[in-house]
Amino acid sequence: MxxxxxxxxxxxxxxxxxxxxxxxxxxxxxxxxxxxxxxxxxxxxxxxxxxxxxxxxxxxxxxxxxxxxxxxxxxxxxxxxxxxxxxxxxxxxxxxxxxxxxxxxxxxxxxxxxxxxxxxxxxxxxxxxxxxxxxxxxxxxxxxxxxxxxxxxxxxxxxxxxxxxxxxxxxxxxxxxxxxxxxxxxxxxxxxxxxxxxxxxxxxxxxxxxxxxxxxxxxxxxxxxxxxxxxxxxxxxxxxxxxVYLEKRIQRMRKNHRIYKKLLSQLKEVSVLPFKVDAGELPQWTDVLTERRDDLVAFLKKKNIGSRNFWYPIHSQAYYKLSDEHFPISSALSPKALWLPSAFTLSDNDIVNVCKLIKTFFSDETS
Ligand SMILES: Cc1ncc(COP(=O)(O)O)c(C=O)c1O
Missing domain, CATH: 3.40.640.10 (Type I PLP-dependent aspartate aminotransferase-like (Major domain))
Structure with a gap:
C-alpha cells in the first residue's frame, strides 16, 4: 500500500x-x-x-x-x-x-x-x-x-x-x-x-x-x-x-478535513474534532478521539499510514509533575487523541483510503 x-x-x-x-x-x-x-x-x-x-x-x-x-x-x-x-x-x-x-x-x-x-x-x-x-x-x-x-x-x-x-x-x-x-x-x-x-x-x-x-x-x-x-x-x-504556495495549501488542508468529516461522521468509534471551517478556521491537522487509539495507530502503521499521537499532558512530564486529579479532561482525552494524515501533499483519494482503512479496523472483530 x-x-x-x-x-x-x-x-x-x-x-x-x-x-x-x-x-x-x-x-x-x-x-x-x-x-x-x-x-x-x-x-x-x-x-x-x-x-x-x-x-x-x-x-x-x-x-x-x-x-x-x-x-x-x-x-x-x-x-x-x-x-x-x-x-x-x-x-x-x-x-x-x-x-x-x-x-x-x-x-x-x-x-x-x-x-x-x-x-x-x-x-x-x-x-x-x-x-x-x-x-x-x-x-x-x-x-x-x-x-x-x-x-x-x-x-x-x-x-x-x-x-x-x-x-x-x-x-x-x-x-x-x-x-x-x-x-x-x-x-x-x-x-x-x-x-x-x-x-x-x-x-x-x-x-x-x-x-x-x-x-x-x-x-x-x-x-x-x-x-x-x-x-x-x-x-x-x-x-x-x-x-507562493500558501493559498493552494490552505485549500488542500480544508479539503482534507472536509473529507474526513464526511466519511468518518457515521463511525461511532471515532469522533472528528470540529472546526468552524466556514467561519475561517483552518484545520492545520485533523485531530480525532478514539478509545482504541493505540491499536488503531498500530494497525495504520502496518498499512503504511502515518499518524501522530497527541502530546502527554504537560502535568505528567517530569519537570511539571502534578496529580492527574487536577486535570480530569486532559488526563482522560490525551490517551484517546491522535492526528490523522493531514499533509497538504495528500490527494482526495489518499484521505478516502485512510478512512476506508479506519472503517475496516473498526468493523473487523479480530483487529
Ligand atoms: C502548540 C505549539 N506551541 C509551540 C510550539 C513550538 O514551536 P517551535 O518548535 O517553533 O519552537 C509548537 C511546535 O510545533 C506547537 O505546536
Whole structure:
C-alpha cells in the first residue's frame, strides 16, 4: 500500500532561486530579505508589526520578556499543548501554571483559567490547537478585567480565523512556528506579531542584543539587555518561497478535513474534532478521539499510514509533575487523541483510503 505520511513539508523552485541569490550575495545574516518576509506576513495577517525569530518557543519567551515578566510571576498555560508553551514561561524565570482544557476544543478551559488567577498572575497563553481557536472572546475579556498580558500561541494556527480576524492578532502578541510540520516552514523559525509600537521596539532590542539599530557591531549602542534570536536571510528566502504556495495549501488542508468529516461522521468509534471551517478556521491537522487509539495507530502503521499521537499532558512530564486529579479532561482525552494524515501533499483519494482503512479496523472483530 502507498505510504501516506501524517505530514510532509515541501519545498520548490522559488525557494532554490531565492536561496541561491542569498548565497551569492554572501550576506546570510538577517537583512533585507527578512524584512521583506516580515512585511509579507504582516500583509497576510493584517497586523502592524512582525518580527522573525529563531522559533515559536523563542517568540513566546521574548513576548513575555518584553512585558517584563520574570521571577516571581505566574503565567497560565493549558495542560494540552506542545511542552514548548510552558518551557517558554519557565525560560523567563516565571512559573507556568497549568490548567485543564475544554473537552470539545482541547483549548484552554475558561473557568479553569479564571480560577487559576492569583496576585502573581501576569499573563495567559491561550493555544490554538491544530488551528482551532481558543475562546479568545472570553480570554480577552477576563485578561482585560484582571490586567493580564495575552500572548497567543498560534504556532499551529497560521492563517486560521476567529470571528473574522486572524488568530495571533487578538492578544498583545501572537506567536507562530515555522518548523517543518507547519503550513509554511523555514526549517526552524518563528514569528511574533503585534500592533503595539512600544512592545515592537522592546522585542526588536530583545532579539538583537539590546540594539534598536544594528551598526558594525563595534560601535553599536545597546540601551537595553537583549539576546540573539535573529532570523537569517537564508530562512527568509525559504519562507518567501513557501508563501507562493500558501493559498493552494490552505485549500488542500480544508479539503482534507472536509473529507474526513464526511466519511468518518457515521463511525461511532471515532469522533472528528470540529472546526468552524466556514467561519475561517483552518484545520492545520485533523485531530480525532478514539478509545482504541493505540491499536488503531498500530494497525495504520502496518498499512503504511502515518499518524501522530497527541502530546502527554504537560502535568505528567517530569519537570511539571502534578496529580492527574487536577486535570480530569486532559488526563482522560490525551490517551484517546491522535492526528490523522493531514499533509497538504495528500490527494482526495489518499484521505478516502485512510478512512476506508479506519472503517475496516473498526468493523473487523479480530483487529
Ligand atoms: C502548540 C505549539 N506551541 C509551540 C510550539 C513550538 O514551536 P517551535 O518548535 O517553533 O519552537 C509548537 C511546535 O510545533 C506547537 O505546536
Amino acid at each position: 502507498k505510504k501516506i505520511p501524517w505530514w510532509q513539508p515541501q519545498f520548490g523552485k522559488k525557494e532554490v532561486t531565492l536561496l541561491k541569490s542569498v548565497l551569492q550575495s554572501a550576506f546570510p545574516n538577517e537583512g533585507k530579505l527578512t524584512t521583506e518576509f516580515e512585511n509579507n506576513i504582516g500583509e497576510h495577517l493584517g497586523v502592524k508589526h512582525v518580527l522573525a525569530v529563531t522559533s515559536a518557543t523563542a517568540a513566546m519567551f521574548l513576548s513575555l520578556k518584553s512585558a517584563g515578566i520574570g521571577y516571581g510571576d505566574e503565567v497560565i498555560v493549558p495542560d494540552i499543548t506542545f511542552i514548548a508553551t510552558a518551557n517558554a514561561v519557565e525560560m523567563t524565570g516565571a512559573k507556568a501554571i497549568l490548567v485543564d482544557v475544554d473537552p470539545l476544543t482541547l483549548t484552554i478551559d475558561i473557568n479553569c483559567f479564571e480560577r487559576a488567577i492569583t496576585d502573581k498572575t501576569k499573563a495567559v497563553i491561550p493555544v490554538h490547537i491544530s488551528g482551532r481557536a481558543a475562546d479568545m472572546h472570553e480570554v480577552s475579556k477576563i485578561a482585560k478585567r484582571k490586567k493580564l498580558l495575552v500572548v497567543e500561541d498560534a504556532a499551529e494556527a497560521f492563517m486560521s480565523k476567529y470571528k473574522g480576524k486572524y488568530l495571533g492578532t487578538f492578544g498583545d502578541m501572537g506567536c507562530f512556528s515555522l518548523s517543518p510540520a507547519k503550513t509554511i516552514s523555514t526549517g526552524q523559525g518563528g514569528l511574533i506579531v503585534t500592533n503595539d509600537d512600544n512592545l515592537y521596539l522592546k522585542l526588536k532590542m530583545l532579539k538583537d542584543q539590546g540594539r534598536p539599530v544594528r551598526g558594525t557591531g563595534g560601535n553599536d549602542i545597546h540601551p537595553a539587555l537583549g539576546f540573539n534570536f535573529k532570523f537569517t536571510d537564508l530562512q527568509a528566502a525559504v519562507g518567501l518561497g513557501q508563501l
